[in-house]
Amino acid sequence: MTFPSSLHALPPTVGLIGFGAFGRLIARYLQPHAPLLAFDPLLPQAGERDGVRLATLAGAAACPVVILAMPVERLREVLESIRPHLRPGSLVVDVGSVKQRPAALLRELLPLGVEAVGTHPLFGPQSAAGGIRGLSVAVCPVRGTRPARRLAALLRSRLGLRPFLSTPEAHDREAAVVQGLTHLIAKVLVRMEPFPTRLSTRSFELMMQAVEMVRHDAQEVFLAIERDNPHAREVRNRFLDLVAALGRELDNHAEPARRVTLPQSA
Amino acid sequence: MTFPSSLHALPPTVGLIGFGAFGRLIARYLQPHAPLLAFDPLLPQAGERDGVRLATLAGAAACPVVILAMPVERLREVLESIRPHLRPGSLVVDVGSVKQRPAALLRELLPLGVEAVGTHPLFGPQSAAGGIRGLSVAVCPVRGTRPARRLAALLRSRLGLRPFLSTPEAHDREAAVVQGLTHLIAKVLVRMEPFPTRLSTRSFELMMQAVEMVRHDAQEVFLAIERDNPHAREVRNRFLDLVAALGRELDNHAEPARRVTLPQSA
Known part of the structure; x- marks a missing residue:
């Protein structure tokens, strides 16, 4: 069973769930490449922050690409909340520092037909202060390896990152x-x-x-x-x-x- | 009681007791500034090594400035061996990574009239690979503060080091x-x-x-x-x-x- 991939037609709108320190770092580097919609429970659900349009949870979750940038311990709660709003063929990416448990949660809670990739950008606001070119990011297939490979290729070509494929456990x-x-x-x-x-x-x-x-x-x-x-x-x-x-x-x-x-x- | 200081008439010959990794590092930087005589129990007592003249223990110990560059655990033995050869007014400097026990040994075993300063160059062959300018060296008075202050001034002006005065305990x-x-x-x-x-x-x-x-x-x-x-x-x-x-x-x-x-x- 294949679904149309959100990554085939660039640039898809990226929904950013979580606009804390790391969400803002992501936004800064994605902004030149794709329209962004950010949702954060601590921010208004309309207007703009740091040049990024703010949205409702439903609005951000309905984007072709959804990035989850909140603490790992809130992942289950967030997945349950966005589940009804996700669209078939969309891609959900998490960016947490661990991958085994998030991968299991993504597999368990995402609707069939939604693609999922686990990533771990190996940098933070301090180490990315001089830019992110050449920095590493782990990319772990969660549902099939094709979305992971496509995402890795984009991270390399668009952002200059050094992605490497891994399994959540490795x-x-x-x-x-x-x-x-x-x-x-x-x-x-x-x-x-x-x-x-x-x-x-x-x-x-x-x-x-x-x-x-x-x-x-x-x-x-x-x-x-x-x-x-x-x-x-x-x-x-x-x-x-x-x-x-x-x-x-x-x-x-x-x-x-x-x-x-x-x-x-x- | 004052003795003529060996540092008043530059350049005094420097006797280097110990010609291991750190002794050679010292020699490389002192060579442009003073004649050197090196003694090491593992080397011949005449001839030349790395451009430095080799000498007997007595020869190196009779220099106006004597630098002790051997493991701290051998300091007592070496001090007892060089004691008869030291000249009044000479300056003995150790370069070990600790200072309390060496300072006590220098005070105990050096003849009266021999000056003593404890130093700890805060670098080694790896961290000095790019040169020693700007690197730190602790300078601890052992017998009076004047020789220590004079030595610190020389280390700063001649070698570009950043000396700081301290006590052996601090x-x-x-x-x-x-x-x-x-x-x-x-x-x-x-x-x-x-x-x-x-x-x-x-x-x-x-x-x-x-x-x-x-x-x-x-x-x-x-x-x-x-x-x-x-x-x-x-x-x-x-x-x-x-x-x-x-x-x-x-x-x-x-x-x-x-x-x-x-x-x-x-």
């Missing part, structure tokens, strides 16, 4: 390591502040630049990465065990016996 | 945080490799650049930072406790009750 396993460790370490380092200012090293400065890049992320982003990723706890526990083990090694590492290998001179 | 407290955390995190991350390659973020890449900068450091450097710094264990334990606490918070962080705040539309 994505979550890798994100649990890459983002799980980064955000865990960053959160702990922030809790250890203030740090010395005069004494510093290049490597410490790099680590603090990494911290700077994620410290202002919304708490929902942190929770999606650390709590909603089904593999994050295992990675966290491994990190904790290795820190503890290294501490024990160092505590037990007696100073080596004094060697007398210095040759006598003169 | 230095070690700050280094326990800055270097202690960096090297601890780096060592643990290296043990968690290999990491995903396609899925990556700017912040993870910055963290891995920090790792790259210290992963090839000699084990002696790691042990000086993590074991020989008297404050490192406390910092390590605090980091471990915070990682464990954050893990518990996340494990207990039930998903928030489903809120029904989405306004009805249409």
Whole structure:
């Protein structure tokens, strides 16, 4: 069974459900390529914000392409709300930091005939401050691989992103390591502040630049990465065990016996 | 009691005790400014290496300026060996990653009339790959502040470094945080490799650049930072406790009750 794809006739209107920090970032880069309609429960349902037309939930959901840009924990609720308004042949894309559970929800709740692709743009407002060209985005097929491949091609050709295809599970396993460790370490380092200012090293400065890049992320982003990723706890526990083990090694590492290998001179 | 300072008449010959990775780095930058004599127990005691004249321990120790560039754990042994060869009015400088214990050893073992300054260049072969101008160096008075101030002025004017005066204890407290955390995190991350390659973020890449900068450091450097710094264990334990606490918070962080705040539309 095939349906006419919304991506065949460009530019389709894009409905943006969620107009928070990440929704606005998406809007900034999509605006030159497609008309946008944004819905956010905290904003009016008409008028304009940041140059983007505001709409009702029904209006945004009836677009040929619908992007879901809200916290993962609200996804079920939102899918149930937009379900009656989605049109056959439309494409629904989520942009959350985890992919397994959202993919399952999309499969469960989207009407038959609606295409679905899970994406994870691997950047945020901080890391995209200098533009998004060359930045990575994971693209996970949810219903068939064709919509995912088409979307990946568009993200590459129109936005200059570096898309890569993955499965929701492979994505979550890798994100649990890459983002799980980064955000865990960053959160702990922030809790250890203030740090010395005069004494510093290049490597410490790099680590603090990494911290700077994620410290202002919304708490929902942190929770999606650390709590909603089904593999994050295992990675966290491994990190904790290795820190503890290294501490024990160092505590037990007696100073080596004094060697007398210095040759006598003169 | 004052002695004629070796730094009044430039350029004094510099005796370099220890010609490993860091000794060679020092030599590269001092060569344009002063004659060098290097001694290393693993090298011949005459001839030349990397453009630097090799010498006996006695020869290097008899120079007006003596730089000790060997692992901190060998400092007592080396000080006892060079003691008979040091000249009154000479200046002894160490370059180790910790300063409290070396300062105590210098005070205890150097003959009266020999000046001493503890330094910690906050860079290594990796971070100095692009040159040392603008890089930091801690300078700690060991016997009086005047030699330390004179040395700091020279490091600034001749080598373009950014010296800052500190006490051995303040230095070690700050280094326990800055270097202690960096090297601890780096060592643990290296043990968690290999990491995903396609899925990556700017912040993870910055963290891995920090790792790259210290992963090839000699084990002696790691042990000086993590074991020989008297404050490192406390910092390590605090980091471990915070990682464990954050893990518990996340494990207990039930998903928030489903809120029904989405306004009805249409």
